Amino acid sequence: MTALTVTESATRKGHPAGARRRSPYPAWFFLPAAIIYGVLFLAPTFASLYFSLTRWTLFNSVFIGLENFVQFFREPFLVQGLVNTVIYAVITSGLKVMLGMLLALLLTSNIIARGYLRSVVFFPVLVSTVGVGITFTVLMHPTQGMINEGLALLGIDGPGWLTDPRLALISVALVDVWKGVGLATVIYIAGLVAIPKDYYEAARIDGATRWQNFWYVTLPLSRPATATVIILSFIGGLRTFDLIWAMTRGGPGFASDTVASVIYKQYQAGFYGLSTAGNVVLFVLIAVLVVPLTMFLNRKQGHE
Amino acid sequence: MSKAGPIVGGIAAIVISALVFLVPFAFIILTAFKDRAQAAALDFTWPASFNLWTNLVEVVTTRNWMLVTAFINSTILTVSSVTLLVVFAAMVGFILARRKSRWNPLVEFLILAGLMIPPAVVPTIWLMQGLGLFGKLHGLVLIEVAYNLPFSIILYRAFIATIPRELDEAAIIDGARPLDVFFRVILPLLWPVTVTNIVVQSVGIFNDFTNPLYYLPGNQNATVQLTLYNFQSQFNTSYNLLFTNILLITIPPLIVFLFFNRQIVAGMTAGAVKG
Amino acid sequence: MAGLDLKDLRKNYGTVEVIKGVDLSIDHGEFVVFVGPSGCGKSTLLRMIAGLEEITGGELWIGDRLCNTVEPRDRGIAMVFQNYALYPHMTVYDNVGFGLKLAKTPKAERDRRIREAARILQMEHLLQRKPSQLSGGQRQRVAIGRAIVRQPEVFLFDEPLSNLDAALRVETRMEIAKLHQDLGTTMVYVTHDQVEAMTLADKIVVLDRGVVQQVGSPIELYQRPANLFVAGFIGSPKMNLLPATVDAVEGDIVRVSSRDLAATAIRARSDGLKKGDSITLGVRPHALVPNQNGNVVGQVALVERLGNETNVSVRLPGGTPLMVVLDGDRALRLGESIILGFDPAQALLFDQSGVAREPL
Ligand SMILES: Nc1ncnc2c1ncn2[C@@H]1O[C@H](COP(=O)(O)OP(=O)(O)O)[C@@H](O)[C@H]1O
Numbered sequence A: 001m002t003a004l005t006v007t008e009s010a011t012r013k014g015h016p017a018g019a020r021r022r023s024p025y026p027a028w029f030f031l032p033a034a035i036i037y038g039v040l041f042l043a044p045t046f047a048s049l050y051f052s053l054t055r056w057t058l059f060n061s062v063f064i065g066l067e068n069f070v071q072f073f074r075e076p077f078l079v080q081g082l083v084n085t086v087i088y089a090v091i092t093s094g095l096k097v098m099l100g101m102l103l104a105l106l107l108t109s110n111i112i113a114r115g116y117l118r119s120v121v122f123f124p125v126l127v128s129t130v131g132v133g134i135t136f137t138v139l140m141h142p143t144q145g146m147i148n149e150g151l152a153l154l155g156i157d158g159p160g161w162l163t164d165p166r167l168a169l170i171s172v173a174l175v176d177v178w179k180g181v182g183l184a185t186v187i188y189i190a191g192l193v194a195i196p197k198d199y200y201e202a203a204r205i206d207g208a209t210r211w212q213n214f215w216y217v218t219l220p221l222s223r224p225a226t227a228t229v230i231i232l233s234f235i236g237g238l239r240t241f242d243l244i245w246a247m248t249r250g251g252p253g254f255a256s257d258t259v260a261s262v263i264y265k266q267y268q269a270g271f272y273g274l275s276t277a278g279n280v281v282l283f284v285l286i287a288v289l290v291v292p293l294t295m296f297l298n299r300k301q302g303h304e
Numbered sequence B: 001m002s003k004a005g006p007i008v009g010g011i012a013a014i015v016i017s018a019l020v021f022l023v024p025f026a027f028i029i030l031t032a033f034k035d036r037a038q039a040a041a042l043d044f045t046w047p048a049s050f051n052l053w054t055n056l057v058e059v060v061t062t063r064n065w066m067l068v069t070a071f072i073n074s075t076i077l078t079v080s081s082v083t084l085l086v087v088f089a090a091m092v093g094f095i096l097a098r099r100k101s102r103w104n105p106l107v108e109f110l111i112l113a114g115l116m117i118p119p120a121v122v123p124t125i126w127l128m129q130g131l132g133l134f135g136k137l138h139g140l141v142l143i144e145v146a147y148n149l150p151f152s153i154i155l156y157r158a159f160i161a162t163i164p165r166e167l168d169e170a171a172i173i174d175g176a177r178p179l180d181v182f183f184r185v186i187l188p189l190l191w192p193v194t195v196t197n198i199v200v201q202s203v204g205i206f207n208d209f210t211n212p213l214y215y216l217p218g219n220q221n222a223t224v225q226l227t228l229y230n231f232q233s234q235f236n237t238s239y240n241l242l243f244t245n246i247l248l249i250t251i252p253p254l255i256v257f258l259f260f261n262r263q264i265v266a267g268m269t270a271g272a273v274k275g
Numbered sequence C: 001m002a003g004l005d006l007k008d009l010r011k012n013y014g015t016v017e018v019i020k021g022v023d024l025s026i027d028h029g030e031f032v033v034f035v036g037p038s039g040c041g042k043s044t045l046l047r048m049i050a051g052l053e054e055i056t057g058g059e060l061w062i063g064d065r066l067c068n069t070v071e072p073r074d075r076g077i078a079m080v081f082q083n084y085a086l087y088p089h090m091t092v093y094d095n096v097g098f099g100l101k102l103a104k105t106p107k108a109e110r111d112r113r114i115r116e117a118a119r120i121l122q123m124e125h126l127l128q129r130k131p132s133q134l135s136g137g138q139r140q141r142v143a144i145g146r147a148i149v150r151q152p153e154v155f156l157f158d159e160p161l162s163n164l165d166a167a168l169r170v171e172t173r174m175e176i177a178k179l180h181q182d183l184g185t186t187m188v189y190v191t192h193d194q195v196e197a198m199t200l201a202d203k204i205v206v207l208d209r210g211v212v213q214q215v216g217s218p219i220e221l222y223q224r225p226a227n228l229f230v231a232g233f234i235g236s237p238k239m240n241l242l243p244a245t246v247d248a249v250e251g252d253i254v255r256v257s258s259r260d261l262a263a264t265a266i267r268a269r270s271d272g273l274k275k276g277d278s279i280t281l282g283v284r285p286h287a288l289v290p291n292q293n294g295n296v297v298g299q300v301a302l303v304e305r306l307g308n309e310t311n312v313s314v315r316l317p318g319g320t321p322l323m324v325v326l327d328g329d330r331a332l333r334l335g336e337s338i339i340l341g342f343d344p345a346q347a348l349l350f351d352q353s354g355v356a357r358e359p360l
């Protein structure tokens, strides 16, 4: 047997005994991703901590301490944006959890036309948010809109969905749920089908009713899905911008402004420091709400 | 257990779902067929005359064929950023799954942070201006890559962990260098999850409105979602054209939906079961 | 021409030492088997030779090269894995040729070598298939083919038969033995199965907890195990180990006895032994025969009749179980009393530290 050709390229002198060979999993594989992520995401995030403390024209910045934040919490319309953001996130994630679970239960039962129903519920997830927003703005038109015309047929005098300041935010949130509930549903379906059948059989032998089945088997065992749905839609709700922008631009007045739309408006108006402060506020808001929420939802199941 | 239950329930579900989920789409389609006057009524009625073709021509040619430019821009944006995402995220997922190091917790933290933290918009614009990336399509490509990396990495890492390490080792003994191991052995095996990645990220990036709005201003640069936004003010009263435009930009996701429904659902529900 | 020299080879995972200084010399063309219980470090040692594990200390010489830090591809080795590790997305042809392709071997040469390997392993008809279309045995064949085309100086096998069913295992074992004959290359083979070790090896290396217990030919290990561990590990069924006491030491004759064992005189290395010492007497199940004058008496507890031989479990008065393999078919009754004897030359003594007291 002849010597292997590749061995000839190897060094004859042999390496010093202590030298390390290169890892087959080199760390530089991280590099392209790390550079892009570091430069375009991390660096601006850190920079925002400084620029939120300045009056800023993009060309020069003047350090003004916490003035932007003070303004943020003093201006009523900015505070309202903050409150709206939380309301919006709570409504959308709450409804998505409930409706998602309900739809998932329906769509995993032996109902007819399951495939059709799953598709119909899921498709809006893939459609352009702005397109959906514009469509529903039209459908929610107070006098000509299809929704109120439909209600009129039933003898109900429909409200000004997007024109009534008390209702605008909730209307947008409902459209958000319409568009996003399909995602919650498929996540729940994945969670439900992963529950081993044994549990239901054991429960049936124990004489559990349907309701007990749901309460003591389905609900606790689909908790990972619930956690995912809540966290995803809660973060999404807190960050939401495009739907609100497409439907109300934060109006009427500031009735449906959220922090994200405030950030955009301040940016447009050239208040870069204030806009960035808005970013930091949103960042803190998410951290303060989502981190404990995540820990709560993913806590070790003890007594259940 | 009666047989009638599922059928009655099913019919009720079909009717309700059609009312809630299909009527809005039907409305888009009907309005796209109408002429300007009829569309302005915003009614859910049958078109009096079929004007889809004229509407299409008008939408496409308006503002110096802006929609065509926008479709080209969106296609370039989507294809380039998804390509980079696939390669770079798979590389990170590969090392993350294979090499235990004390950096891993930091990397994982950054991934979670990326999923959670809203991007700091103005500082990003400032930085991109400094780098000459602001208002450039390739700048937006890099932005989409940066913002969507965490999700792709998570998908890849979970999948790579299921590929036996002996495969890498066999390749190493066969003389493969790290790049060979990755590109000739691992990456081909990631195909199923790559398809998922491609479809999920394509839909997201194609539909993205916020980032082009911030980082790619100007009509010349418009992506399809922005044409909608620009058109909305221009055609404030020409709803037929607005909805023709909406119809047009809904077609790509519809195609993806028809062909890759399973992969999308798989990608979007990944992690739901194990939490 | 390449043998292997391992000099005080060590491996740590963090603070845990897994290979604790292995010295071993393997000649060119030898078939060496590492054997030992699961977790003893066989795979780790093999993978250090392959270059898949970093060497913490000591020296690894392949041929006349110090290979501690040489890349695996430059060591002149090829490896066959337990779970085959075939590239699922490539055909058999491409699997076998992958290494050659990476080495930029010309296409014609590559094709020739792939077909040559396929011919040796009689798998020409499988070349266009994907691994998923192959049976376990065929997959292992492809994995071996992939090793052959590299024309390595050393073949490394890590439990290549463990995933095969019993019949296929015997068949493939024989093919590997034949391959070694035909190629004449150095082969290092890891297994936890002592039958594989006995049948394949020119030289067996018994490992336990990262330490070499004994190196030798299969027969040496069977007849003269160096310590209790090797004695218990090599041979099937296991060697019987009876606790006993030294009654007297007379030159190289040691007299021992116990509740289970009438006084017996055994030739052994007796230095340091004295009357009253505890000692272990080892006797193989095959060495025991029914004998009215024998020195072991017990009751039949279990009988397995295999036709050509009979395995008998005997309960001794002291409670120690004793395994006996008798030639031919014996119809023994359970509970029957049985008297057994053995040739003292076939018995071994192990002192309290477990070291064999072989006669000099
Ligand atoms: N990557 C690792 N990190 C820590 N310990 C390891 C690692 N790989 C193997 N070990 C330990 O080293 C010992 C030897 O393992 P191995 O060589 O695989 O044994 P075997 O003889 O069964 O092939 C085992 O106790 C195992 O737990």
Ligand SMILES: [Mg+2]
Binding pocket: C042, C043, C044, C159
């Ligand atoms: Mg092993």
